[in-house]
Amino acid sequence: MTTMPSAIPPQRRSKLEASLLSAIAERVGALSTNGSPWREPALHFLQQNGLPARTEEAFRFSPIGAVSEQVFVAPTEGLVLQVAPLERAAISLVFVNGIPQALPVTPKGVVIVRLSEAGAAVGSKVGSLIHQQDGWVAANTAGYADGIAVVVDDATEVAQALEMTFVQTAESAATYSASRVVILVGHGSKLSVVERHLSVGDAKSLSNQVVECFVGAGSTVNHSRWTELGDEAHQVAATAVSLSDGASYYSFALNHRGKYVRHDLQVRLKGRHASATLDGLYYGRTGQLVDNHVRVWHEAPEGSTKECYRGVVENQGKGVFDGIIYVCKGAMKTDARQENRNLLLGPEAVVYTKPHLEIDADDVACSHGATVGQLDENQLFYLQARGIDAALGRELLTWAFAKEIVERCPYAPLRALATAKLEGKLRDEVAATLTEGLSV
């Protein structure tokens, strides 16, 4: 039994926490419950525990920083933005500051509906995978204004990808917004989900995103995620997934940039013979923090997990990786692999990596490992000895390290975007550097 900590006295709350709490408490009564029982308990949890502090193990290395002393307000309502999907044929859904815009036309077997308009059968799923594991998720559950449910029937292979683009805006005041999505995929179906997280405006912004995804028996979900936020944009996000018998889930998560980007990925293999492949690539840019917390529970036999995250951390950047795979009692013949590799690009680059396994079952094959290193001097010299200058050589080796993950992106248009963004700079520099070589 856990003891409930006593409520935090108001004077101890940070400005961020106080402003969020008062905004949520004011609105919560008016918000639709959608048949989900979690709004009020989540608010209570938030009042009791507050936002995550450094004293919580899961946030030890990722304090949100100076913005905790900033008052955040709700963004201007009714903002409409046109954002084209990466692939014209995709089922496109745009969220502006957490609010879903016009709903797309959907193919047969797929329904996309606002949570405020969804029936209780769908609405009651909200919060059933994740509702208040920490203060951020609780704030989302208690305070999201409206969300989206995506329902895919049994035996439906959805040919087009579902592209969800999340844009956070902050023109002058610091703004906070929350979005919520629940994805329900029936039996024997297939769906490709692509998230892009973008920001506009130079002021501080903070988005809080939660996705819950149920993958039915024998179904496959490919889930790609691209985060490219501005230098003042913060994000806390959680993706919770549940897999039934024989279900497959593929996650590809790439953080390109953002002042503070935290992603919690939680996958529960509830059915036998389910499989999860979780690939991640994160860039910790100078002055920025990126944190990936990945939790996997093997709750049934014969499941497999292949987890591979790589980080590139620039000088004065910070990266955090925390991965745990629980092999629960009875999950025999589990095959779980976890790997985390990090490249530090400067003397003041920092990475905290914590891969771990907890095994309560017999007859399992598990491995985990983490590395933190710098660019190999021998490799760099080899490039130089062939006429390639040191700066370009470093870029080339860094891209080579990252590319091995980028190439695994299951959604070709996103793979192309990532390649263009991450290698494009390098490509331009090849030309520039070689031109400079002329004047030597």
Added chain:
Amino acid sequence: MLKIDNLQAKVFERPILKGISLNIGPGEVHAIMGPNGSGKSTLAGVLSGRPGYEVTGGSATFVGEDLLALTPEERARRGLFLGFQYPVELPGVSNLYFLKAAVNAVRRHRGEDELDAMDFLVLAREKAKLLGLDEGLVQRAVNVGFSGGEKKRNEIFQMALLEPKLAILDEIDSGLDIDALRVVSEGVNRLRSPERSVLLITHYQRLLDYIKPDHVHVLAAGQIVRSGGPDLAELLEKDGYAAVGVGENYQAAQVLA
């Protein structure tokens, strides 16, 4: 082409090269032989600009320029090529991409037009064929999963593409079986020309059966103790380093001295 004068260098505060002088003219092939630890690879490292060596005296002039003042990439662009004793694996970097960048860096420096992907592919195929290098290897990541022989062949392949003025081949024969040695040597011989010089660094006379040098030097304890023609190599093969006064204890004696 290359003029080395009284070159001295140390590694981790330990003197390794103790005054080396060497003149390599255009089109000449020089071989440097010597026992383990004599400073052969240090010489290659210092000339190519590998980090970790500290030059403490002397000079090296390459086509009229102070070689030691240049970065490794500047040396390469000016036509100095180092064939690595242990070619480095570059996972994730395709051989083709790497070589195209390398060739174009050199071409730019010479004021020549860059090759586009197609032209480069044609050139690469032609050179690969000459060296009997499997085209599949050309497409793969640099040296990753290559056998020892393939790595060395890949070095010579790069040399063929880069067309250097001076090639320093550091133990290009190590780890090669007799067939691979023949292929690699033929590759080098095909690249011999009146304008291209070669500095071969080797333990074994065997290599010199395939690549005939104009001059042979014996390096021992950081100094050239004997220079001569091809016959010097034969003498070494027959009587060992003792024939030139370099005994088993020579190194130790020099270190103590």
